Amino acid sequence: MRERKRASGALLAILLAIGLAVGLSLAPARPALAAVPEVEPNGTLATAQPVVPAQTLLTTAFPPPGSGALVTGSVAPGDVDYFAFDLAAGQLLTVAVVTDDEGALADPVVGLFDPTGALVATDDDSGPGFLPALRLVVPTAGTWKVAVSGFGDVHFDGSIHSETFSYRLVLSAAPPASTEPSPDHNGSFATADALPVGGGAFDAVAPGGVTVVTGNITAGDVDYWTVPVPPGRTLTAALYDADGGALADPVLRVLSSSDTSLRNDDDSGPGFLPEVASLTAPTGSPTLTLAVSGFGDATFDGSHDESFGYQLVVALGPSGAMVCDVNGDHYVDSTDINAIFAARGQPASGSTDPRDADRDGQITVLDGRACTLQCGSPNCAPKPAASCGLVGLEALAPVLLLTWRRRRLRAAAKGDTR
Amino acid sequence: MKALVRLCLLLLGSTLVPVGAHAVSLSLVPATITASGAFSVDLVVAGLGGSGPPSLGAFDVKIGFDSSFLDFTGASFGAVLGAVPLEAIAGTTTGIGLVDVAEISLLAPAALDALQSADSFTLATLSFDVLPGPVTSGTLGFGATTLSDAFGTALAVTSATGATVSVSPAVPEPAAFVVFAVGFAIASRARRGAR
Numbered sequence: 274m275r276e277r278k279r280a281s282g283a284l285l286a287i288l289l290a291i292g293l294a295v296g297l298s299l300a301p302a303r304p305a306l307a308a309v310p311e312v313e314p315n316g317t318l319a320t321a322q323p324v325v326p327a328q329t330l331l332t333t334a335f336p337p338p339g340s341g342a343l344v345t346g347s348v349a350p351g352d353v354d355y356f357a358f359d360l361a362a363g364q365l366l367t368v369a370v371v372t373d374d375e376g377a378l379a380d381p382v383v384g385l386f387d388p389t390g391a392l393v394a395t396d397d398d399s400g401p402g403f404l405p406a407l408r409l410v411v412p413t414a415g416t417w418k419v420a421v422s423g424f425g426d427v428h429f430d431g432s433i434h435s436e437t438f439s440y441r442l443v444l445s446a447a448p449p450a451s452t453e454p455s456p457d458h459n460g461s462f463a464t465a466d467a468l469p470v471g472g473g474a475f476d477a478v479a480p481g482g483v484t485v486v487t488g489n490i491t492a493g494d495v496d497y498w499t500v501p502v503p504p505g506r507t508l509t510a511a512l513y514d515a516d517g518g519a520l521a522d523p524v525l526r527v528l529s530s531s532d533t534s535l536r537n538d539d540d541s542g543p544g545f546l547p548e549v550a551s552l553t554a555p556t557g558s559p560t561l562t563l564a565v566s567g568f569g570d571a572t573f574d575g576s577h578d579e580s581f582g583y584q585l586v587v588a589l590g591p592s593g594a595m596v597c598d599v600n601g602d603h604y605v606d607s608t609d610i611n612a613i614f615a616a617r618g619q620p621a622s623g624s625t626d627p628r629d630a631d632r633d634g635q636i637t638v639l640d641g642r643a644c645t646l647q648c649g650s651p652n653c654a655p656k657p658a659a660s661c662g663l664v665g666l667e668a669l670a671p672v673l674l675l676t677w678r679r680r681r682l683r684a685a686a687k688g689d690t691r
Numbered sequence: 692m693k694a695l696v697r698l699c700l701l702l703l704g705s706t707l708v709p710v711g712a713h714a715v716s717l718s719l720v721p722a723t724i725t726a727s728g729a730f731s732v733d734l735v736v737a738g739l740g741g742s743g744p745p746s747l748g749a750f751d752v753k754i755g756f757d758s759s760f761l762d763f764t765g766a767s768f769g770a771v772l773g774a775v776p777l778e779a780i781a782g783t784t785t786g787i788g789l790v791d792v793a794e795i796s797l798l799a800p801a802a803l804d805a806l807q808s809a810d811s812f813t814l815a816t817l818s819f820d821v822l823p824g825p826v827t828s829g830t831l832g833f834g835a836t837t838l839s840d841a842f843g844t845a846l847a848v849t850s851a852t853g854a855t856v857s858v859s860p861a862v863p864e865p866a867a868f869v870v871f872a873v874g875f876a877i878a879s880r881a882r883r884g885a886r
Contacts, residue, residue, distance in 0.1 A: 607780070607797065610780055610795060610797065613795075614780045614793065617793060618791075631843065637837055638793055638794075638839055639749065639843050639844070639845055641780070641795040641843075642795055642796065642841070643839075643842065643843025644843075645748075645795065645797050646842065648797070652773075652777060652778055652797045653797040
């Protein structure tokens with residue numbers, strides 16, 4: 274059974290690798306988090322290596338944005354690594370382990386220990402391939418510990434596993450979540466609830482502010498949330514549910530303050546979860562509105578039959594993302610230069626206006642010309658269309674994989690309920 | 692003593708002109724235009740020094756005119772900043788008595804250096820119509836101008852010379868001459884006959 278699982282996992286990994294290669298060729302560069310190397314001995318609860326999750330994660334690839342840390346380490350047969358970090362009650366903790374083979378062969382496991390030292394959660398394969406992942410709302414404040422070991426080490430003492438791998442441990446702690454007001458009245462753009470941004474959780478000035486809200490979606494329901502975003506700042510939003518996107522299939526839309534759709538997403542996050550990364554707030558839109566609904570609701574008016582609870586994590590990124598990237602697609606091309614050309618003579622909308630490359634407060638041909646030097650293609654040719662260089666059909670592999678996985682999980686869920 | 696004064700003046704003058712600075716000028720060519728209908732005028736830049744930096748990477752030039760006398764009808768752009776639209780973005784916007792002519796090159800600085808081998812070249816050709824009416828002359832003058840080098844840095848314009856436009860004197864129509872001549876001939880013959 275284990276061999277069958279490995280063979281299946283290898284196939285999945287190959288398909289994922291193809292999809293990942295396609296995705297990486299199209300994905301914008303994201304800020305990297307400086308890694309903290311593992312320091313042995315850290316093989317017990319008592320010798321857990323302290324980790325300070327003080328750095329801001331601006332990626333939403335995995336896990337959600339927020340305060341986080343990246344640790345690099347390795348595990349050999351008989352070895353287990355413990356890491357300790359302080360958390361506040363109510364924080365959304367995400368733990369993910371990534372290996373170079375994306376979980377194709379290496380099979381790590383993680384265990385989470387509360388401040389009393391009790392093992393409260395373990396995971397084997399909730400991440401890609403054989404990689405583990407954990408997400409939970411921390412019930413009590415204190416020093417929590419994570420153990421990384423190999424498959425079979427149920428006690429996290431290193432005694433029963435023969436795995437050898439190097440890994441990257443990603444820890445992320447989002448602020449305590451607020452709750453959707455009751456009764457539910459945020460079912461339209463006009464009645465959107467304001468995301469809680471007070472209390473310093475969502476810093477509207479410094480990058481890295483994060484706010485989290487919990488809500489519920491039932492069939493026919495849509496939740497609209499509005500959040501202030503200064504012009505030029507980037508917004509990253511990710512949705513999480515209790516099963517990590519294994520069954521429920523939420524969709525997410527971001528709208529401008531004039532009710533114009535800026536981005537729709539279905540499955541860019543883990544499993545069937547949506548996420549929107551580094552969306553630059555357009556000029557003239559002091560707020561952005563996020564709409565949460567279920568799969569199939571293309572118009573975000575409640576036309577779906579999904580039902581799930583969720584946590585919406587919204588982070589404010591650094592200002593401006595890219596100077597000159599007027600349309601926020603992380604690629605400077607003739608579209609952006611045309612936009613600057615059309616706006617020449619106008620004052621900049623603020624200190625982060627991507628059209629004002631020289632930051633003199635005015636949009637001029639000087640900005641346009643300076644921006645041509647940042648173009649991604651010769652003569653600022655438009656952004657290349659998605660192409661994988663092969664026959665193109667392999668781009669469907671991740672879709673087919675996710676569809677197959679969804680059917681399998683739903684079938685399993687139905688089997689369980691019966 | 693005079694030699695000393697000349698030397699001092701020379702040294703003073705040399706400190707006022709930055710090393711490597713270019714005296715970039717704009718002009719409308721021809722500077723004197725006589726027309727009774729449609730005419731064109733070239734927007735010319737000079738003083739960039741020919742091949743090599745600095746090259747012109749973009750410009751935004753406003754030209755004012757008397758809208759009761761002239762009507763702006765269009766513009767065509769030169770190729771020194773690249774061919775529009777694949778190598779350059781160009782366009783005009785008009786207001787009452789004002790036309791804004793602008794272009795941004797999409798070419799790399801080295802390509803611009805190669806294209807702009809002459810010290811003086813035409814950026815655009817502007818077309819106007821002389822409007823019928825009591826006004827018979829006017830000027831085409833420069834308003835705010837922005838010139839950019841290949842790297843988005845402003846180039847100072849040391850002079851900008853506009854153009855004067857005047858209406859051509861009215862030329863009698865040939866038919867009137869003929870009628871007048873025929874009438875004169877008939878009158879002469881009648882007078883000779885009478886004698």
